[in-house]
Amino acid sequence: MTAAALPADLPQTDPDVVIDVEGLTKKFGERTVVKDLTMQVRRGLIYGFLGPNGSGKTTTIRMLTGLLTPDSGRGTCLGYDILTQSTEIKRHVGYMTQKFSLYTDLSIRENLEFIGRVHGLSDPRGAASEAIARLGLENRASQLAGELSGGWKQRLALGACILPKPDLLLLDEPTAGVDPKARREFWDEIHHLAHDGMTVLVSTHYMDEAERCHEIAYIAYGELLTHGTVDEVVAQSGLATYTVTGRDLSALADQLSKTEGVDQVAPFGSALHISGRDKARLDAAIEALPETEGVEVTPSEPTLEDVFIELMSQSRDNFA
Numbered sequence: 568m569t570a571a572a573l574p575a576d577l578p579q580t581d582p583d584v585v586i587d588v589e590g591l592t593k594k595f596g597e598r599t600v601v602k603d604l605t606m607q608v609r610r611g612l613i614y615g616f617l618g619p620n621g622s623g624k625t626t627t628i629r630m631l632t633g634l635l636t637p638d639s640g641r642g643t644c645l646g647y648d649i650l651t652q653s654t655e656i657k658r659h660v661g662y663m664t665q666k667f668s669l670y671t672d673l674s675i676r677e678n679l680e681f682i683g684r685v686h687g688l689s690d691p692r693g694a695a696s697e698a699i700a701r702l703g704l705e706n707r708a709s710q711l712a713g714e715l716s717g718g719w720k721q722r723l724a725l726g727a728c729i730l731p732k733p734d735l736l737l738l739d740e741p742t743a744g745v746d747p748k749a750r751r752e753f754w755d756e757i758h759h760l761a762h763d764g765m766t767v768l769v770s771t772h773y774m775d776e777a778e779r780c781h782e783i784a785y786i787a788y789g790e791l792l793t794h795g796t797v798d799e800v801v802a803q804s805g806l807a808t809y810t811v812t813g814r815d816l817s818a819l820a821d822q823l824s825k826t827e828g829v830d831q832v833a834p835f836g837s838a839l840h841i842s843g844r845d846k847a848r849l850d851a852a853i854e855a856l857p858e859t860e861g862v863e864v865t866p867s868e869p870t871l872e873d874v875f876i877e878l879m880s881q882s883r884d885n886f887a
């Protein structure tokens with residue numbers, strides 16, 4: 568990964584650490600939405616935030632970048648204090664929210680030029696042309712934004728965010744409802760941006776997108792339950808997993824889901840994915856299965872989805 572030089576007006580603290588916060592807590596009314604969150608994000612990383620609906624991902628991302636003031640805790644974003652220097656932070660951050668917020672009755676080019684002017688760019692027309700070329704929007708430049716399909720809208724929204732060349736990009740569920748090809752192209756572009764030195768914080772519910780992040784954090788009920796690379800998160804889970812293949816597995820799935828030592832049974836096409844927190848107990852459950860012709864049980868690796876479902880079930884227990 569290449570890291571471009573920091574702009575001269577950024578505080579030259581530790582240029583490799585873009586976000587460095589500790590003990591962030593946020594309440595809305597009586598409800599604590601984010602609890603005692605401590606984390607660091609290094610420059611040029613694509614950092615994914617995962618977790619159930621309403622778990623505090625957006626609130627976290629907004630606090631990390633000074634867009635929302637925490638009730639307690641402290642830290643820096645791009646070297647600026649998140650409590651006192653949010654104006655400076657905002658100058659360097661691009662934020663793509665869940666809601667499409669561009670002008671539907673302006674064309675792609677008009678929208679981008681307008682955004683360029685709002686940001687006071689010296690050459691809004693040139694910047695718009697550059698973004699149009701970068702995102703492959705040339706053939707659609709004069710199309711009205713309101714007439715674009717979901718995937719192209721997202722691409723335009725991304726173009727608008729990167730127009731002022733932010734150092735940090737926040738993407739809040741950027742590909743919800745977008746087809747797989749458009750999602751892949753969107754992610755290819757995110758990787759190009761990170762390769763050029765931009766840091767990206769992205770919230771998502773898609774496991775394949777989580778796997779495209781350099782690091783991920785899983786937040787449930789306001790608490791950061793795990794973080795690291797995908798491999799680290801899977802290894803830290805301590806889950807043991809088997810794959811069961813064969814015909815007519817639904818009766819077996821029923822039986823297994825009631826068996827001690829089996830914490831998860833998930834059908835995947837003609838296979839079952841069986842996981843347990845305690846490998847010895849899971850092994851005992853597997854060994855106790857009756858021999859059934861055509862049914863095969865093989866050890867496998869837990870998927871990220873297995874890990875997240877497990878984390879969610881544990882945290883729900885704690886919060887019930």
Ligand SMILES: Nc1ncnc2c1ncn2[C@@H]1O[C@H](COP(=O)(O)OP(=O)(O)OP(=O)(O)O)[C@@H](O)[C@H]1O
Nearest residue numbers: 595596600618619620621622623624625626627770
């Ligand atoms: N300004 C606000 N005032 C009151 N409650 C809020 C506010 N913003 C968020 N909340 C609540 O805080 C909780 C966390 O919301 P947040 O948007 O951070 O979750 P999320 O993980 O991003 O959810 P999703 O995946 O659904 O986007 C939710 O219960 C939400 O209703």
